[in-house]
Amino acid sequence: MPDRTAGLLLPVFSLRREGGLGIGDTRSMREWIELVAAHGVKLIQLLPINETGSDDSPYNAISSVALDPVYLAMEDVPGVTSESLAKAPAPPSSERVDYDYARQWKRALLEGAWNSWPDAESALHEEFATFHKEESGWLENYCIFRSLVQLAGTERWGDWPEGWQQVDGANAAADGHEDLRAFYAWIQWLCFRQWREVRTFADSRGVRLMGDIPIGVSRNSADVFFGRDDFDLDWCGGAPPETVFKHDAFIRKWGQNWGIPLYRWDKMEREGFPWWRQRVSKLVDIFHVFRIDHVLGFYRIYGFPWQPERNAEFLPLSEKEAKKRTGGVLPRWVPRPDDTKKHCAANRAEGETRLKMVQQAAGDGEVVGEDLGCVPDYVRPHLYSLGICGFRIPHWDFDKKGKVIPGDEIPETSFATYATHDHDSIPAMWADFHRRASAANDDEDDRIETAAGLKRLADFGGIEGLGEFDDDKLWALIDALMACNSRYAAIMVTDLFGMTDRINSPGTVGSANWTFYLPWSAKDCAGRSEWARLAEAIRKGNR
Template sequence: MTVTFSIEYWAQPHERLTLVGRAADSPAHSGAQTLPLEHLGEGHWQATLHLPSATSPIHYIYSYRLTDETGAVLREEWRISHALHLPAGDMAVFMQDRWIDCPEDAPAFSAAFCDILGQQATAPEEAPQPGLTFSVHTPALRRGERLLVTGSCEALGSWDPKKALPLTYRGQGRWSATLPASAIGSVPTSLRYKYLLSTDAGYTYLWEEGEDRWANLPDSSVYPYCYVQDSYLHLPSRPVRTAGLVAPLFSLRSDTDWGIGDFGALREAIDFAAEAGMHAVQLLPINDTTSTRGTADSYPYNAISVDALHPIYIDPEALPALPAEERKAFLREAKALRQLPAVDYPRVLELKERFLRRAFELQGKADLTSKDFRLFYDEAATWLRPYALYCVLRDQFGSGTPSDWAGWEVYDEAKAAAYLDAAAHAEEVGYYYWLQFVLDRQLQAVRSYAEERGVFLKGDLPIGVAPHSVDVWMAPHLFHTEQSAGAPPDDFAADGQNWGFPTYNWERMQEEGDFRWWRQRFERQARYFHAFRIDHILGFFRIWEVPRTQRSGLLGHFHPALPYSLEEWQEKLALPFPIELLTAPLVHEDELTARLGDSFDDLLDSGYLHSTALAGLYQLTHGEQADYETEAAQRALGADVAAVLAELCTETALIADPYKAGHYHPRIALERSRLFARFPEELQERWRSVSDDYYYVRHNELFRTTALLRLGALTSHTRLLLCAEDLGMIPASVPAVLDELQVLSLELERMPKAFTPTGWVRPDGFPARSVATTSTHDMPSLRGWWHSLSASEQERYYRQELLLTEEVPDEEALYRRIIEAHLASPSAAVLLPLADWMSLDSRLWLTTPAEEQINRPEDPHHYWGYRFPRSLSDLQAAAPEWRTHIKHLITLSQRL
């Protein structure tokens, strides 16, 4: 069998085109083959592939690459592959292709928007037949529309749209139609044609814009199978606009849950969304966090595995029933937990684990011998086996920290394989295999159910992993374990944030398969979700690193960065004293005596403080906060004095860079420190100038190129709808990078990303390529925010933001106006927390506004136990018009 590929591409003299292809059922990496194309002149490239004759049709997928003379890739096509369905036997096939670039409306081709919102009936690929096949890409059409092709020959209707050839939707934005061999006789070798839409049963047609398309076709007697594969339809893009709800899975209630939201409760949320006219349900992370089995494990962003799902979310009602008496006993305990106002995480986990152990005895062992399990295991083994070993060792040693596991502190692949495959461990290892198998089946079933209801699921990709996670244990070289990820100070956390996660060694990750670790994470998400929120996407530009020896986020620094040497700092600040004094905590005697009292002299005598060349200023000998947490320090100093000295560590002006010796960063927000207040006015001005340039100008290009390298390698290979969480201290390069990569930004009225006179940003100014929301889990709900405003601020909001001149509305009507403004915004998706949808009806104000806030980011030990006061069915019963009201508002805003 021979396949001739032809494509037009205007390249530079030193550039080459290469085809990379494989059979669709072969491995994506090992199964690929490359084929260089020959330049025939005038931008025309061609190559012929010889394949052995097949006994059955072959589905072949391929793409083109532009390389230089050395083979280095200069440019690649977008993620949509060319598709070729080859017939059985020994045939000649001709392909006329167009280069597939990233479209201007890439999100419209995502799984969320194209597959779910379009709800287009998809027909399977037909068996290859001799003839001329056209294909083109465009997102799913609206109900009642048809895609047609017509052109300069009788077989295509001779430009008469009523005689045009209809195309069939094949899925993922691809449409195709075949002229049978019997009709090809009337097709000229030089063909002009266009695609068009029939918009209302053939009475109105919308033609492509621009010049006619063309195809130079070969002799059909030589090439009985001929394909013309176009890139995109030349029609103005139609913006996607939809709405949905956001809720942590643990917060959802149902009439059958066991004290925490589970996959059964998620089905009810999908039903509610569909019946309220919504098309999206967004969750917080649902990865396994089981380390201590205590309340600390309630933190959903502290995953022990980026792949494993949390067993606490298994729906017990979807598993085979236990014997009647046992079932009754479990249900009694579950009912008691279900009636609690918040999640009792340890008790819920203990109950579910006890139940799952029993279910494994009755059904799980048999499941492990099934064909379905074998398929799951074969796909998941690379992460499932280490995860199961981690869980078994965690239980055996009573600790979720591998450094506590004697003999297992360092992961050993051969040792792990021997342990996992040993008959003595088969049952315990098999139990953890089975849990993930059950979770996979249940969540896959929920995903399918959501698709049936026209709802897409949006997951949450945490920026970090737990320092004791299986991922760090297996591959510590991919992480900077001596650093902790966090965030600089903001309006919600004046001390900054220290999340405790190790930061990524991006350079090693790039070396190992061009960010393979991340690409596999994305692929795993796509198994369950149609979209996901990239938590703290700013971390792909740069991450705020806090040394493990520090606790305060104020003592962090950005990485990558361009720190200054001490000589450069001396020159910029023009100090009248040694620059080295600013590299350690520097505190005035007045502050020390006020805070420490009589202990001041003792600290001088014991060496914890020492004087400097500057009158009245003393340095702390130990500038790392962890030094004051040791047993020796607590015993020598006492807890109160140790805490004061740890706090005073933040009075450091220059933060050492851990990657470049002798180089330093300016301490963030030093202007609010006691040390800065002691600076002479001239020094304060110089510091402000240098610090502002450092944080807002100096790194813009570095952050831009860094993000394009990292995100570009990931976004171009996934059909997930990618949505950024881009709040906080935003580099100037972020909007342009997100726009270039077509990642949706996150927009909040109360958090403008540029200066506004009011301190708010009107929703009608949100970008179209964005997700709009009224609040997030890290801040007060809509009601909580409103009640936090003073009377004068509320009045200012009425007049300046809502532009009200008449009498102000009551509180319920106010929330309606705010939500209406968001729904009317240009944003592609308006995804509001469920609590904010509840603000529309005062009968659903069942808690205080403050109680609706899910997380308090300023508290590193916050307990994530929030639950909605009632189930969705109970809320609907309490306010029967609520769901209809939401649907009415969404319909009025003309959102899908």
């Protein structure tokens, strides 16, 4: 049985360091690995690090394999000099991550280094050539796609010149840009080179890295462009309506429309799931453990027959009016709902085939399933039977009487945490309760729901009363989480330092999402008292 492990959720983009060009990178990762290892944390949970599209969301990658060069430590790029680094001005803001600034200056530095690449030592040229050959199965198509993204000014390949929108035309268009394609291959070599070094460093400190594999991939990705037979472009994946999203009328009425194309699972299975096997095998090249985001999608997924760009059009419509615009179909479970025993059995069987394939492709890598949301009764027992840890959010985990499940009754095969990147931190949850309690115009149902959740949270931590939040309450909750029976117990970095900052707010678009930037570097906060207190909680919890 694997060791009981304490983890910390650390988005890479949030990791400040001196010289980091306004965003976290592989050097700041090594600094944080050193710091957490010294205090008993043996797992760092990351968000996806694949190259993103224009919205900078780590869950909207333009490749299921290619890594995002925004996380490169430029000091470690061959050909980047201290003189060239000194030319980059200070970021316009030190409060949030500025992706435009980071990409602009890292791109300039990479282009300068690429121009000097012919003079690099021969051993580096041989290393790059080996990488290019070994990774050609995905790299060639990615480099063509990425080159055309640059030339067209957008990853939305449906907006490219008409002759480029089919594979043959795209290949022909890229034929005259061999140097640009080689440049993008070189950048990926740098990315994998640095991240493999991060993994080696983590191994030396006894820390495991936990990656994240989104259930879908962007419609505007190299994967979909070159392999569109694997995807059903008539449907978008998402989640069913949820009344908890009080701020979003569309989600409350229709659900979450993520815009990701659905998979043609039958074709993938007939061919032995080559795309999935490649995706997983490259992930465990860097990560020891990985979380499948929305693992429920391996069983069935909620589908929309329109793209997210049309959500506003459908918001005011009745079901009858919506059907007129879609040819008679409405958002629904795909391939089937869990409304009968037969359907449940079919969904479970298909999920088993797919998840066993993922486990096989992962080899020694461990799979964790994020099973939150509308969860059928068969999912958690099934994940347990496969040895896959599902998520446990204590204040969401209660019996039929509304009583919270005690920590010593949570299954060992589980991943316990108070929040994901899509949720409030512990201090923010408490602040939200008190805000709602004093707001004269707040919805009464919201108040009752928020109070019930916070009461369960307090009960889990052995806290009496819901008075103002303080350090005693915070550490009572962290102690309780570390003492619970779950194999993994993880907190967000915002929980550790008592912060109310949000990493992402689902259903919203804005500069606050994915731009949380820690106010200090690992070196700056190494002496803070929270570290000794966390180490004590981990020790007491026998992790």
